[in-house]
Amino acid sequence: DFQMTQSPSSLSASLGDRVTITCQASQDITIYLNWYQQKPGNPPRLLIYDASNLELGVPSRFSGSGSGTVFTFTISSLQPEDIATYYCLQYDVLPYSFGQGTKLDLK
Amino acid sequence: QITLRESGPTLVKPTQTLTVTCNFSGFSLDTGGVGVGWIRQPPGKAPEWLALIYWDDDKRLNPSLENRLSVSKDTSKNQVVLMMTNMDPVDTATYYCAHRSHVWGTYHYFDHWGQGVLVTVSS
Numbered sequence: 054d055f056q057m058t059q060s061p062s063s064l065s066a067s068l069g070d071r072v073t074i075t076c077q078a079s080q081d082i083t084i085y086l087n088w089y090q091q092k093p094g095n096p097p098r099l100l101i102y103d104a105s106n107l108e109l110g111v112p113s114r115f116s117g118s119g120s121g122t123v124f125t126f127t128i129s130s131l132q133p134e135d136i137a138t139y140y141c142l143q144y145d146v147l148p149y150s151f152g153q154g155t156k157l158d159l160k
Numbered sequence: 161q162i163t164l165r166e167s168g169p170t171l172v173k174p175t176q177t178l179t180v181t182c183n184f185s186g187f188s189l190d191t192g193g194v195g196v197g198w199i200r201q202p203p204g205k206a207p208e209w210l211a212l213i214y215w216d217d218d219k220r221l222n223p224s225l226e227n228r229l230s231v232s233k234d235t236s237k238n239q240v241v242l243m244m245t246n247m248d249p250v251d252t253a254t255y256y257c258a259h260r261s262h263v264w265g266t267y268h269y270f271d272h273w274g275q276g277v278l279v280t281v282s283s
Contacts (some may be wrong), residue, residue, distance in 0.1 A: 087269060096256055096273035097207065103266065140206060144269040148222040149197075149209040 055079055057143055059152025065160040072128040074155045076141035081121050085145035088117050088126045090137045097140060101126065133159075162186035164196075164257050164274035171280050172247050178279060182240040182257030186272075189215055189235045193262030196240040197270055198231065200253040208253075212260065213240055247281045254278045 056079040066072050076086065084104040089097035099108045101117035104124055114129045128135055136159060141152040168180035180198075187194055198210040211231045212220045221229050230243045240257060255277050258270035 085267065085269075096258075096276055097270075098273075099271045102268060102271065106266075108271065142207075142209075142270065144267065147220060148224070149212075149269070151207045151209070154206045 055146045055150065057141065057150045057152050059141055059155060061155060062153060063156045063158070065158055066131050067160045068131055068133065070131045070160075072131055072135075072157065074126045074139055074141075076124045076126075076143075076152045078122045078124075078143055078146075080146065082143045082145035084120050085143060086117075086119070086124050087142040087144065088115075089140045089142065090135075091140065092137045131157075162259055162272040164259060164272060166255060166257055166274045166277040168255070168277050168279065170278060171282065173283050174248055174281060176247050178242075178244045178247050178251070178255075180242045180255050180257075180277060180279070182242070182274060184238050184240070184257070184259070184274075187259060187261070189213075189233050189238070189240070191215055191261075195260035196233070197258045197260055198240075198242045199256045199258060199270065199273075200251075201256070201276075202250075202253040207256075210244075211242060249281045252279065252281050 058077045060075050086104045088101035091097045100111050100115050105117045116127045118125050139155045164184040172178050195212050195214040197212040199207045201207040210222050213231045213233050228245045233240045257274050259272040261268045
């Protein structure tokens with residue numbers, strides 16, 4: 054069975070910090086991975102598609118990298134408005150699946 | 161500008177069938193490569209993909225739920241409908257629809273989402 058593992062599940066960081074989240078797939082999904090940001094009461098917001106492409110209108114402090122089975126999401130300098138939960142989504146293998154989420158808060 | 165909006169009951173009883181409608185604008189479901197997906201998210205948990213219907217009426221369903229799920233579209237009304245039978249309290253979640261397209265060789269999966277409808281399953 055396909056597994057998508059996201060880590061860490063929670064993360065505390067200070068403003069200006071570099072933040073990194075990882076998703077690992079149990080099999081090769083090439084580049085078919087999105088990263089989303091979700092704030093309470095709102096749907097997920099697409100930040101990164103195809104592993105490393107920045108969605109239109111998303112600040113450049115957000116970035117994604119990786120291919121195959123290991124993917125990384127980075128916030129280069131944490132801002133107050135980045136406090137949220139982040140999810141990855143793979144759309145190569147059916148059923149499409151989300152990571153378990155990373156809840157980011159301020160230290 | 162792409163928008164989607166879900167509508168449906170906020171409370172259903174166990175064993176009942178849930179019907180949620182997604183009304184959308186800013187794209188057409190008879191354009192090649194376009195699809196509408198359904199995703200649900202239980203309170204405090206990660207989202208779970210349920211289904212996807214394509215412009216050509218091809219459908220993909222989550223195998224863990226496919227015996228309970230059906231999805232249909234009405235292109236003339238810009239509408240997609242999700243039905244889930246035999247609802248149980250564990251199906252309590254916010255149900256979202258989301259846009260999918262394939263343009264110039266690039267897939268855009270679930271780039272635009274509706275606000276969702278919170279469905280509670282309780283007697």
